[in-house]
Amino acid sequence: MTPISEYWRGARDGLPFILVIAPFGAVFGVVATEAGLDLAQVMGFSLLVIAGAAQFVAVQMMVENAPVLIVLAASLAVNLRMAMYSASLAPHLGALPFRKRAFISYLMVDQTYAPSILRYENRPELSPRARLGYFLGVASPIVPIWYLATWAGAVLGSAVPPGLPIDFAVPITFLALIMPMLRSPAHVVAALVSILGTLVFAFLPFNLGLLLAALLAMMAGAETERRLARRHAP
Amino acid sequence: MSYHTWQIWGIILGLGAGSYLLRLSFLGLIGNRPMPEWVLRHLRYTAVAVMPGLITPLILFPQATDGQIEPVRLGAALATIAISLWTRNATLTILGGSAVLFGLHFTLG
Numbered sequence: 001m002t003p004i005s006e007y008w009r010g011a012r013d014g015l016p017f018i019l020v021i022a023p024f025g026a027v028f029g030v031v032a033t034e035a036g037l038d039l040a041q042v043m044g045f046s047l048l049v050i051a052g053a054a055q056f057v058a059v060q061m062m063v064e065n066a067p068v069l070i071v072l073a074a075s076l077a078v079n080l081r082m083a084m085y086s087a088s089l090a091p092h093l094g095a096l097p098f099r100k101r102a103f104i105s106y107l108m109v110d111q112t113y114a115p116s117i118l119r120y121e122n123r124p125e126l127s128p129r130a131r132l133g134y135f136l137g138v139a140s141p142i143v144p145i146w147y148l149a150t151w152a153g154a155v156l157g158s159a160v161p162p163g164l165p166i167d168f169a170v171p172i173t174f175l176a177l178i179m180p181m182l183r184s185p186a187h188v189v190a191a192l193v194s195i196l197g198t199l200v201f202a203f204l205p206f207n208l209g210l211l212l213a214a215l216l217a218m219m220a221g222a223e224t225e226r227r228l229a230r231r232h233a234p
Numbered sequence: 235m236s237y238h239t240w241q242i243w244g245i246i247l248g249l250g251a252g253s254y255l256l257r258l259s260f261l262g263l264i265g266n267r268p269m270p271e272w273v274l275r276h277l278r279y280t281a282v283a284v285m286p287g288l289i290t291p292l293i294l295f296p297q298a299t300d301g302q303i304e305p306v307r308l309g310a311a312l313a314t315i316a317i318s319l320w321t322r323n324a325t326l327t328i329l330g331g332s333a334v335l336f337g338l339h340f341t342l343g
Contacts, residue, residue, distance in 0.1 A: 013324070016324045016325035016328050016329075019328050019332070036235040037242065041246060044246040044247075044250075045246055045249075048246060048250030049250045050253075051253055053288075054253060055249075058245060058249055062235050062242070063235055065237075068241050068244055071245050072248045072249060075249050076252045076253065076256070079252070079253045079256055081284045082253060082257045083257075083259045083260065084280045084283075084284060085257070085280060086256065086257055086260040086261045086262075087259075087260035087261075087280065088278070088280035089261050090260045090261050090269070091274055094261070094264055094265045095265075095266045098262065098265070101258070101261050102258060104261065105261055105262065106254060106257070108257040108261075110285070113281070114281055114285070115324075117280075117281055118281075121278070164336075164339065165306060165307060165310075165335055165336075165339050167296060167298050168310060168335055169332070170289070170292060171289040171293050171307075171311060172310065172311075172314050172327075172332060172335065173328060174288065174289045175311065175314045175327070176318055176324045176327040176331070177281075178281075178282065178289075179315060179327070180318070180322065180324075182282065186279065187282045190279040190282045190283045191283075192286075194283050194284065194285075194286040194287035195287060195290045197287060198287035198288075198290045198291065199291075199294075202291065210284070210287050210288060213283075213287045214287060216283075217282070217284075217287070218277075218280060218283040219276065220279075221279030222272070222275040222276045226275065
């Protein structure tokens with residue numbers, strides 16, 4: 001498992017997400033252009049932010065003429081989960097030189113993080129360079145398509161007929177990402193707490209309900225793991 | 235939308251820089267320093283703790299239907315879960331889930 005072979009494996013694993021990234025990026029290009037942003041600004045979002053959900057939140061609030069600081073606070077809150085992804089990748093990628101970790105940070109999105117963390121946990125014997133290769137492989141089909149699709153949406157407009165349930169491409173991909181991760185009772189418990197917590201804390205503003213639910217879910221998963229390990233211990 | 239150009243760029247640059255710092259935070263700071271076992275045990279559940287919560291409202295209360303539960307999206311979500319359990323393959327899951335979504339959309343919707 002050399003860095004090169006891991007790169008190609010990652011690229012293959014990242015490929016199916018094009019099916020979602022492409023329409024999602026194109027819709028962002030269309031929506032942001034219709035909201036009144038020029039091409040440079042639309043591309044600025046997708047090149048500098050590369051986070052679909054946060055970009056949509058920002059543009060939606062800009063349409064409502066929210067104050068600049070409120071737009072920033074609300075859209076950054078959507079991205080707070082990235083700090084959690086960053087912490088969970090640190091034990092696997094911490095041995096890499098800083099500039100490589102800095103580059104991975106730029107490429108960190110849901111669709112690059114999820115396959116990578118699954119691979120690292122299933123194959124703990126991978127070298128740090130092989131792990132880097134895998135991450136860059138997953139990002140290779142995903143990130144350039146995000147730019148390209150945004151550009152196509154902004155320049156060519158929407159070829160998608162109105163009324164199609166295109167919004168649902170995102171939950172379908174996430175389900176494809178999540179299901180393989182439910183590989184122990186502790187993972188299942190964490191996922192259930194995450195779902196229930198989001199519903200219970202839905203009244204909190206700025207996506208804080210999701211963060212609170214995620215923290216509780218991590219505690220529930222860790223505690224379940226600890227109890228199961230103690231039960232199995234002699 | 236009534237912002238000055240510099241305000242729009244302020245939002246783009248601010249959101250870009252903030253998002254990048256969130257991504258770099260732990261990966262950049264902690265580096266190779268060992269973390270205590272209880273921290274690692276919590277971090278193992280990050281993905282399953284964040285992602286299900288992120289999509290739950292999208293599945294149950296889609297914006298496109300003004301937050302009403304709707305059989306097309308709910309059916310597609312359940313089918314996607316079933317296909318994932320059955321095939322254990324991301325490509326087939328995404329293709330199958332999308333096929334069910336559009337199939338239900340054109341028959342029920």
